[in-house]
Amino acid sequence: MKMRALISVSDKTGIVELAKELTKLGVEIISTGGTYKKLTDEGVKAIEVSELTGFPECLDGRVKTLHPIVHAGLLAMRSNPSHMKQLKELGIQPIDMVIVNLYPFKATIMKDDVTRADAVENIDIGGPTMLRAAAKNYQDVAVIVDPRDYETVLKEMKEDGKVSLDTKFYLMQKVFMHTSNYDTMIADYLKAERKDYDLPETLTMTFEKVQDMRYGENPHQKAAFYREVGKKKGTLDMAEQLNGKELSFNNINDANGALELCKEYDEPTVVASKHGNPCGVGSAATIEEAWDKAYAADNVSIFGGIVAINREVTAPMAKKMAEVFLEVIIAPSYEKEALDILCEKKNVRVLRLPDITAMQRETALDLKKVNGGLIVQGIDNKLIGDELKVVTDRQPSDQEMEDMMFAWKMVKYVKSNGIALAKNKQSVGIGPGQVNRIWATKQSVEHAGELIGPDATKGAVMASDAFFPFPDCVEAAHEAGITAIIQPGGAMRDQLSIDKCNEYGIAMVFTGMRHFRH
Structure with a gap:
C-alpha cells in the first residue's frame, strides 16, 4: 500500500521541496487550505482533505481535519489486527506521516495592536489534535513539527524506505514539547489579559532557547540561556550585542542585577556590579560625572565587573571606561566615537538596550529552584510601604x-x-x-x-x-x-x-x- 503524508503548515519554509522529494519516493500527499494551494501551484500533486473526508471545510476553516477518516488513519495501530480490520470495514486508509506546524499564535500576540479576538482566532485546534494523535501512534506514524527535521527524515526515507523507530520516538518527544509550549503561551497570554496575579494551583511556564553556553557557573556544569515568550522590553535577551565574546552564564546573572538596579534611578546613573552585588553606584547631572562617581566608589572591585548605564555613552566617558577591564557594558545607546573606542577591546561585551529603563511586568514571577521543586513569588517591584x-x-x-x-x-x-x-x-x-x-x-x-x-x-x-x-x-x-x-x-x-x-x-x-x- 502506498505511503501517505498529511501536510498542513503555517510556516511553509522548505515545504515545497520536501513534498516534491516525498512524491519522488512514491508518497501520496494530502493537504489543506493554503498549504494545498501552495503545493499545487508549485506543481506538487496533492489530494485536498475535503476530498479525502467527503466533507467540506467549514466555519471559515475552523473545521478541516477534525474528522474520523483523518484521525482513525492516524491512530490505528498497524500491529493490532482489530484496528486494521475496522479500518478496512470503514473504508479508511492509514496515514503514515504528518507534517504540521501551528497557527502563528506567538507572532500574533507579539504585535503591538493585537486584540483579544485576534489572539483567540489564532489558537489552533485541528493542528495540535493531529500532532498529538500522530505522536501517540509514533511506532507507525512519523510526525514532523520542525522544518529543521525535514532533512533527517528524507535521508532515512531515501536510504531505508522508511523513518527509523528511534527517529520517530525523537519526533514524538519534540511534538509534545511543541504543543506544551504552544498551550502554555496561550495560558500565559490569557493570565496576563485577565491581570491575574494569583499563583495558580499548577504552574506551567515556557521559555525558548537563546543560546547554548560553554558552561555554567563552573566549567563542569552544562548551561543555556532561555527567554520568556511574549512582549517585553528592557530585558537582557532583547539587547543587541555590538562587540565581544558570547555572554557567559555568570555574565548574564550578574548583568541582570546591575540592569535592574539601574532602572530604579531616573537621573543619569552608572551601576557597577560584581558577582551579583553592586560595587559602585553614582548619580549626577551628567552621565560622565555619574561614571566618575561609580568608579571612584570602588576602583578595585569594578575590575572584571559589569556596568549598566541609563544614558547614552559619550566619547569622553568611553575613553575612561576603556582604561578599566570590564566584562560587560550595557547602555541604551553609544556615540559613534564612543562605540569605536570600546570596540577596540575585542573581548569586552558591549550591549545596546534602547528600552533600558522599562520595568518588569506586574505579573512577572521570581523563581528559585530547590531540589525537588520551585519556590515562587511575585517580583519585588515596590520601594517603600505606605509612607516614609x-x-x-x-x-x-x-x-x-x-x-x-x-x-x-x-x-x-x-x-x-x-x-x-x-x-x-x-x-x-x-x-x-x-x-x-x-x-x-x-x-x-x-x-x-x-x-x-x-x-x-x-x-x-x-x-x-x-x-x-x-x-x-x-x-x-x-x-x-x-x-x-x-x-x-x-x-x-x-x-x-x-x-x-x-x-x-x-x-x-x-x-x-x-x-x-x-
Missing part, C-alpha cells in the same frame, strides 16, 4: 533625604544581610551577604575607608535592607560619622535603636518595607 516615617527627634535634611533614597534603592539589590552607605548620590561603602547585620555594617564602613579614604563615611547616610535587631549598628554608624539612617523598622527593639539615634543626633527614617535578597 521619621522616627527620631531630628529631622533629616533635604540632602540627607536624597541620599537616603539613593542608598535605599541600592540596598534593595545588595545580598542580605545588606548595608549600603552613600553620600552626595555616590555609594561609599557596601556590606553584602553577611550572616549578621553588624558584620555587614562594619564591612561597609571598613571598605569605604580602604577604597575612598578615612573620611569617606563622615556625613554619609546608611541604608539597611531589613530592621536593626539591636542598637549596635547605630553605634557603628555613629563611630563612622554617619548622620542619617534609613531602614524598614518593625523590630521588637526598635525603640532602643531610635533612642540611640536621638542620643547621637542621627536622623532615622522607617520605610515600612524590607528588601531581603537571598
Whole structure:
C-alpha cells in the first residue's frame, strides 16, 4: 500500500521541496487550505482533505481535519489486527506521516495592536489534535513539527524506505514539547489579559532557547540561556550585542542585577556590579560625572565587573571606561566615537538596550529552584510601604533625604544581610551577604575607608535592607560619622535603636518595607 503524508503548515519554509522529494519516493500527499494551494501551484500533486473526508471545510476553516477518516488513519495501530480490520470495514486508509506546524499564535500576540479576538482566532485546534494523535501512534506514524527535521527524515526515507523507530520516538518527544509550549503561551497570554496575579494551583511556564553556553557557573556544569515568550522590553535577551565574546552564564546573572538596579534611578546613573552585588553606584547631572562617581566608589572591585548605564555613552566617558577591564557594558545607546573606542577591546561585551529603563511586568514571577521543586513569588517591584516615617527627634535634611533614597534603592539589590552607605548620590561603602547585620555594617564602613579614604563615611547616610535587631549598628554608624539612617523598622527593639539615634543626633527614617535578597 502506498505511503501517505498529511501536510498542513503555517510556516511553509522548505515545504515545497520536501513534498516534491516525498512524491519522488512514491508518497501520496494530502493537504489543506493554503498549504494545498501552495503545493499545487508549485506543481506538487496533492489530494485536498475535503476530498479525502467527503466533507467540506467549514466555519471559515475552523473545521478541516477534525474528522474520523483523518484521525482513525492516524491512530490505528498497524500491529493490532482489530484496528486494521475496522479500518478496512470503514473504508479508511492509514496515514503514515504528518507534517504540521501551528497557527502563528506567538507572532500574533507579539504585535503591538493585537486584540483579544485576534489572539483567540489564532489558537489552533485541528493542528495540535493531529500532532498529538500522530505522536501517540509514533511506532507507525512519523510526525514532523520542525522544518529543521525535514532533512533527517528524507535521508532515512531515501536510504531505508522508511523513518527509523528511534527517529520517530525523537519526533514524538519534540511534538509534545511543541504543543506544551504552544498551550502554555496561550495560558500565559490569557493570565496576563485577565491581570491575574494569583499563583495558580499548577504552574506551567515556557521559555525558548537563546543560546547554548560553554558552561555554567563552573566549567563542569552544562548551561543555556532561555527567554520568556511574549512582549517585553528592557530585558537582557532583547539587547543587541555590538562587540565581544558570547555572554557567559555568570555574565548574564550578574548583568541582570546591575540592569535592574539601574532602572530604579531616573537621573543619569552608572551601576557597577560584581558577582551579583553592586560595587559602585553614582548619580549626577551628567552621565560622565555619574561614571566618575561609580568608579571612584570602588576602583578595585569594578575590575572584571559589569556596568549598566541609563544614558547614552559619550566619547569622553568611553575613553575612561576603556582604561578599566570590564566584562560587560550595557547602555541604551553609544556615540559613534564612543562605540569605536570600546570596540577596540575585542573581548569586552558591549550591549545596546534602547528600552533600558522599562520595568518588569506586574505579573512577572521570581523563581528559585530547590531540589525537588520551585519556590515562587511575585517580583519585588515596590520601594517603600505606605509612607516614609521619621522616627527620631531630628529631622533629616533635604540632602540627607536624597541620599537616603539613593542608598535605599541600592540596598534593595545588595545580598542580605545588606548595608549600603552613600553620600552626595555616590555609594561609599557596601556590606553584602553577611550572616549578621553588624558584620555587614562594619564591612561597609571598613571598605569605604580602604577604597575612598578615612573620611569617606563622615556625613554619609546608611541604608539597611531589613530592621536593626539591636542598637549596635547605630553605634557603628555613629563611630563612622554617619548622620542619617534609613531602614524598614518593625523590630521588637526598635525603640532602643531610635533612642540611640536621638542620643547621637542621627536622623532615622522607617520605610515600612524590607528588601531581603537571598
